[in-house]
Amino acid sequence: xxxxxxxxxxxxxxxxxxxxxxxxxxxxxxxxxxxxxxxxxxxxxxxxxxxxxxxxxxxxxxxxxxxxxxxxxxxxxxxxxxxxxxxxxxxxxxxxxxxxxxxxxxxxxxxxxxxxxxxxxxxxxxxxxxxxxxxxxxxxxxxxxxxxxxxxxxxxxxxxxxxxxxxxxxxxxxxxxxxxxxxxxxxxxxxxxxxxxxxxxxxx
Numbered sequence: 089x090x091x092x093x094x095x096x097x098x099x100x101x102x103x104x105x106x107x108x109x110x111x112x113x114x115x116x117x118x119x120x121x122x123x124x125x126x127x128x129x130x131x132x133x134x135x136x137x138x139x140x141x142x143x144x145x146x147x148x149x150x151x152x153x154x155x156x157x158x159x160x161x162x163x164x165x166x167x168x169x170x171x172x173x174x175x176x177x178x179x180x181x182x183x184x185x186x187x188x189x190x191x192x193x194x195x196x197x198x199x200x201x202x203x204x205x206x207x208x209x210x211x212x213x214x215x216x217x218x219x220x221x222x223x224x225x226x227x228x229x230x231x232x233x234x235x236x237x238x239x240x241x242x243x244x245x246x247x248x249x250x251x252x253x254x255x256x257x258x259x260x261x262x263x264x265x266x267x268x269x270x271x272x273x274x275x276x277x278x279x280x281x282x283x284x285x286x287x288x289x290x291x292x
Contacts (some may be wrong), residue, residue: 096221097271100270100271101237103270104225107226108225110264123153126152126157127160133258135256136219136258137262142161142169143217143219143244144221145171145221146170146203148188148199149199151223154260157260158184158186162185168184169213173193174211177243179244181208181209182204182207190204191204198237211243215253216242219255219258220256221261223236223259224236224260226265229269231278231280231282232270232276234271245277255281259283260278264273265284
């Protein structure tokens with residue numbers, strides 16, 4: 089069954105629009121400084137320090153920056169998996185081998201994404217991850233995440249459930265995106281932690 093992260097929920101649509109508008113107002117310096125702070129905070133997480141395999145993503149536009157974090161994880165010897173968007177919005181995976189290994193790919197009318205240029209490992213590769221870094225727009229005080237609405241990561245989480253694996257689920261956000269409550273649906277599940285430039289908050 090396909091979940092689309094409440095794409096038709098007007099409350100979610102309004103929330104998404106407000107957060108994306110705020111992100112679009114950030115300067116390149118804002119994004120760069122936040123990315124450096126995010127990397128420092130995330131790299132101090134015991135889960136990431138011990139992880140052999142991390143499923144992550146390459147930030148685009150005004151998203152909290154991930155490249156500094158990816159480079160350090162790669163340099164530390166962690167195997168970093170990055171998503172490749174499939175036509176049905178599911179995700180395949182490839183290994184990050186440094187910034188030079190990324191290819192800019194435009195999917196239809198959507199924003200161009202940076203994807204790994206090497207071999208495809210299949211959608212189930214994510215089940216090997218010790219930590220999954222999830223993109224998002226907000227997380228609330230219970231750890232419920234507001235996604236972008238494409239449903240790709242709902243599929244990832246469902247795949248992890250089916251495989252019976254329980255990696256640490258971590259969202260990377262700006263400080264203002266930790267909110268009191270986000271709209272949720274029955275299939276939504278909480279993440280374990282959110283990392284922002286000013287710190288880490290754990291939910292269980």
